[in-house]
Amino acid sequence: MLKARRRGQVASEPVRVMFSMAMWMAAIVAPIQIMAGDAHGLNTLKYQPAKIAAMEGDWVSEDHAPELLFGIPNMKTEHTDYAVRLPLAGSLILTHSVNGRVPGMKDFPRDQRPPSYVIFFTFRIMVALGMLMVAVGLWSLWLRHRGKLYETPLFHRVALCMAPAGFLALLCGWITTEVGRQPWTVYGLLRTSDSVAPNALSSMAVSMTAFVVVYVLVFGSGIGMLVRLLGHTPHTGEHGTSPDHAPDILAARSHPAVVDPTHGEGA
Template identity: 80%
Template structure:
């Protein structure tokens, strides 16, 4: 029975990882895009330049689809907590359930309450009220991220709880300590910046695509295309370096509270001062070593402790059954860092081109920007893998094991649901992504803000005033 249980646990973990991996893209997209829309509308109201309204009209269509897919994919995970992880829900529910309820009562209601005004109220309410609705939706996405990360961060660095000796349930003892647990501020900043950076590179890649297309057709890209590309590159140049510093601070916090995760990320097996940095290697969990290691002397201590003499933990400091799977997070962490550095380089390159007045004419840069479209989201996913896999073998770090959190579900049932999830997700969200690509494939134009009349309005106008639609109508009869 044990092998069957282990395989069912593996499938349950893979199913949740698959669903959360799909889901996390859309909230991050919504967070960054909602903020971008608020900035665009604010600039339009302040300057009166139609180009900002053109871009607002263009990107709000994308936002509506992304937001809808985020809601749908998020609902699935709520059910998984009850079906696949009922033991975890029963034990940690008094804390995580309350935090997620706060997210619904504050953020989701705020977003839902103003989303309709934001999407359909431009010509029905005043400009100030519509801008307020856009800001409320943007704030709602940030509040949603705050509560979800507070819940997840508590699982990483649990504080403010007591354990019921009879039921083994985690009971709240100090809500401030629970919400503002040690890793929460660092993870909140890191995730928020990741969302903004990811959307910046999507916007920038869209602008690059349309500038390249315009150049192939022998014309100049429209003003909305140039403006959104410029704004995206400003965001990349400013946020990418800040994200690197935020990641460094997050790493110091992780070293303090989750040293086993740091040891697995670095592929270090013995704790030592003046430790090297492993640029590459293949961690060998069985032999307790990292094969084919490429090291830079002293750099590990300098990065992790900001001191050449700093001591770096090793996986041998921890029992075998409490070690995260180093090969997974060793590579996911390095991919994330490499993408972050690459995004920063693109941002700095854009500043140099801007200084030389070639930002809109450098074809090579536009091609690089186009290729960087998924970079932010790939880095986000790699960071999420590093965080979640690095917490293993725990769901609540150091207190509740993942193997003790899964529901008693038969292996056959888990295999069927896993297959169904993959098939449905590929069909539904694959179609959604196809629609997004089609929307982004059409360039924003000057005058995008001038809403054309609907087909029904055309018919009504034609019946009442034929000359409005066809000046020749009725003549020569």
């Protein structure tokens, strides 16, 4: 739509339909994902409390806990520097009660604490991207209500910039999950250091190189194809085929011609 506007044209109907579908997905699915994340957080608080403490940057267990909007966790001093706190929000979000108790990192031995300085930030990036996607979905509903979904260039630019947001949020969530589980492979039962296979460095280097090469080829080709497709305006139908001829083509395929075996005999 931005390209069509630059050319002084109106976006084609397929473009408008696809954009409308994408905005419906953002408006409906993004809030559902927030609710799913909340349920997952309750589960993590119950079964992996050290991960929650590291994600939140909390060092001391407390009731009526605040939510740390920003800070820099310091594993050496056992303190989160430059913390910006929202009163009571930590307990409310994690336990659904302002009186709920939120665990702190000091509740766990030093060798069982996840690296808070990593997942503290990846978790917040993930949440921020999720909130932005919800905001885009709500914005699209407002524009749709006013009949301006296809005539608002600023919104189109924002939607374009948000295209990789889902993938980035997924990566940050994966990092939060895997790093936050450390030092455990199976939480509380099997340490990562005990589950490492005795493989030589050379064999690991070869396998990792193979993984990198395969993934670069697969994802590189896929991304290249998507970029090429995005550079062209969608069209309807196939080249050289008119929709008006579709019934005749289907009828011909459903009832193939029967050849008379006696045709041509006696000539």
